[in-house]
Amino acid sequence: KKLQITNYKLQITKLALNILKQFDVVFVCSPNHLHIKQAILAAQAGCHLFIEKPLSYNLAGIDKLYKICIQKKLINIIGCNMRFHPCLRFIKEYLDSQKLGKIYSISHECGYYLPYWRPGIDYSKNYAAKKSTGGGIILDGIHEFDLLFWLNNFNQVRESKFVYGQVGNLKIETEDACVAGFKFNNKVLGSVRCDYLQQSYSRTCKVVGERGNLEWNWSENIVWLRTKDENKKIFQVKNWDVNQMYIDEIKYFMACVRNNRMTFNDISIARKVLKYCVHKK
Template structure:
């Protein structure tokens, strides 16, 4: 599909990735960057123009909202009021209440014009895992354990992590929002029924005002019990999901893009593509959204992640 005008709102690390990718996908398009803050006034290298939000109009054929989470709703509303198809970076909103009001305020046509950018759904091993679960090849599933950890100061080299979105509560940062991919893919694969328990902690190490460590136990819709661990502290990046089921134990390594099965008869590699360029997740997600194949996370699915996050916070407060 040929595009003539595309806008990316927010020029942080994820915004700049989207700018580069949009320029790669639509080389003939005029790609406009819109800064969400009042600090840097320079035009990002991947953009053709830097414009203020007020210059966004209905001639734009695609908008990507990549501003801090507390601005997502305002920026997405602005785009959707102009009937611009809008891909919203995760999380959908700063919290469930704001997200619910936003989704309820949209008419059905505008809801179809928007999606939430949970890119891990486009990881090839994630697509393989989706089919594995859908086809019930593992038999009854008993337990699911999802873990992710990465040292926050290493996320964005050359920047002060303490001033990043991730480290600031006023920008809706914290491990729950910033690492909500795990909650999305657990819900996408199994469905989350109930949050059973939760713990939110800060370390002595990073000196932020957000949760840096999250541990929660959830009941899944298939009756299995899931545990989810999120943290900003592991010096070596870690992202795995383990499934204990009737026919096998399966270990999914999202960084290695591999799936390994363990049975009484031995160990089998079900999927392995360690050379996969993970930027293709973002490219495929944009293409998929534009083609309206409805594989991207819907507004309701993005809202469901925020509902789970709210219940985790409530459970943690009641401990």
């Protein structure tokens, strides 16, 4: 009002586009429903993109964004920092080396209590609690879906089933718990269980293979190989700072930008995971 601007959308869009043209890289770390709109604006300005997960809360505009990135040769990544956790990277390398033999199943679980997640903020008014802003544990827990697809080398999904709902007493608009199952073309069975309800933070990964099971628990930061005859600690991280995976992720992205090399989780890849999550909501 002080500036006597009446058409806010038009004026702000022009201003933002002009400002963005000064930059090489833009980080989109806003509520889920704003990601694509803001990313398109940045891409039109010629900026490389780091988009926080999830890519979006639906599929609208994603193909347009990707087309702009291809035309302008923009490096882009969807921020899935769990891929940079040293234990999960070890599991990925172990599976790719085929040391576990044929893989039968991959399971991921993550749970935490939503009211504890962001101290000082009313959880019921946060984006996670609202449908209109792309909230809900399925999209908040997309890390686990991403890890499942990543560990299985993005093998094509043959069947999938989601069961979810409001099973707790949080009084939010969105689902607070989900159990999802997948059957892939390579016959691997995948499962994801996530919720906003666990009083104690929990995050695990279990891979069942021909030569044993690999198991990881966030609280231990140890990868175990369990067989009929032994439980063997095959990898461990000591004195690890959780912020390191975010640092490593940004270093990786910036190296890709400097070397004009596409990332391992660009828009086209993240869309493969997102489409299952949004189609079930």
